[in-house]
Amino acid sequence: MHDFRLDRRSFLAAATAGLAGTVAGCAEPRADSSIEGSSSYAINQGNLADGSAFTDLYNAIIESVTQVRVFGIRTDTGAAGRGQGSGFLYDDRHVVTNDHVIANGTAADLQYITGDWTSTTLVGRDYYSDLAVLEVDHVPDSATPLSLTDKRPVVGQQVAAVGNPYGLEGTMSTGIVSGVNRRLASQERRFPFPNVVQTDAAVNPGNSGGPLVDLNGRVVGVVNATIGDNIGFAISAALAERVVPALIEDGEYEHAYMGVDLRPVDRLVAEANDLSEATGVMVTAVVDGSAADGVLRPASGTVQRRSESIPVGGDVILAFDGEPIPDRHALSTYLALETSPGDTIAVRLRRDGRTITRDLTLGARPSV
CATH class of the missing domain: 2.30.42.10 (PDZ domain)
Known part of the structure; x- marks a missing residue:
């Protein structure tokens, strides 16, 4: 695996403050958990149920969604840290995830639903929007980039969150946009996240960095956090559309x-x-x-x-x-x-x- 190279910015120069209790992001593997899950590709494909429009949506985008495995030394304790989150293919070389998913690591591997693994290089990160971009060494031929929607979300719009809650790859949860233009604040951050999309689609630790998509498979937001039952949040596609290209081009974004x-x-x-x-x-x-x-x-x-x-x-x-x-x-x-x-x-x-x-x-x- 290549080093998680920090050639544009010192990756650990500004340790991201923890969002304990609010983020749905970098989940620690749970030693006491007996839940296991693997790719749907490992299942015998015969005699399947009919499914629904969401089944078609899932099949259309799942190969573009990745699991993010983070390794390295935590900057706050000095202890070896492991964690995982989600991401999605933005173009033919880059994967978008949350800044807080990768903030405390020094290396990250990605796994696609096909089972393929790839190492990564950090391209850029932005603490203020909680977005980060990784350059990948390998993209499966079957994976295609997901586009950010150019439409502003509306309350009642059907959406789906796709990612890896608790490390369970290939997971989809569905719901609606339950609020728009939220301002997501925490005690650790001086500047709240603006223009946040609220959803009742279930998101849990490990979902962060994954896409919240509309029924056409366009990214409405990048899943960021959950506060309580039946409420979750995502960094809006409108903000990501401004930040992500700058991270790819310059490694940073100025607000x-x-x-x-x-x-x-x-x-x-x-x-x-x-x-x-x-x-x-x-x-x-x-x-x-x-x-x-x-x-x-x-x-x-x-x-x-x-x-x-x-x-x-x-x-x-x-x-x-x-x-x-x-x-x-x-x-x-x-x-x-x-x-x-x-x-x-x-x-x-x-x-x-x-x-x-x-x-x-x-x-x-x-x-x-």
Whole structure:
């Protein structure tokens, strides 16, 4: 096996913070488990049930989905670590998976449903979108790349998650898109994942990095996490469409950065600041030297409302380049999908009872 070469970025330079309790990713092999599973190709193909449209979908894409086996030394404990997740063929040389699946390893092998194994080289990774790209040494002739959908998902849309929960290769679970444009946060991450797709398709440890696909086999999202029963999440195809090509080309991706802390304008914030509507987001703090420094005004203080500390005096962001920004979800999504570092956006805001517009030139997020 080739080394998991780190020729573009030091693979362990910035150890990814664990997402314990939230990620459905790099599952440790369970010594106490008696569950075993192998490729459907090992089963006698005679006398099979009729199946369904999902059976056809499974057969169309399963050879493009891989199991990711990670090896090496954990950076947090120094102990030897093993784990596994999922991935999918993006083009004829590259497999997409989650950053957190490969973050603590120094080598990774992939196994296709055909039983073929291949070694890999890390091409690029992005902590902020939890995406990573591996270059593979071998692709079976029967495997074809999966395309990212160019359509925004809608609630109620049927989807399927394909991957390797608990190391059980060749697994499909089905459901619907149960929410869109989510903002997935954790205590370990300063910046939440934007534009996340929510699904009720079952995802479990080992599913992370695998595709969430529509009925045409197009990737709606890259499975990332599960929080509880009947709810899971995936990094959207729209974000992956921006990040993955940059990882292949440059080994990294730069996210736009304002340098502000924000608070949604709910009824209490609106009342405390004499605002006519509970909409937009208030700037509560500005990072020194950031893009917003000297352009946007942070809150000047707080007042108590119903035993809660409410910011007052800060700019309320209403729109970017004419696009309404009613909440933090809209703000995060706009920055993630419509802007890049160096872009100048027109920020319409409410300040001192007046609606004004200020131009803001975006920076790049600081390194982890």
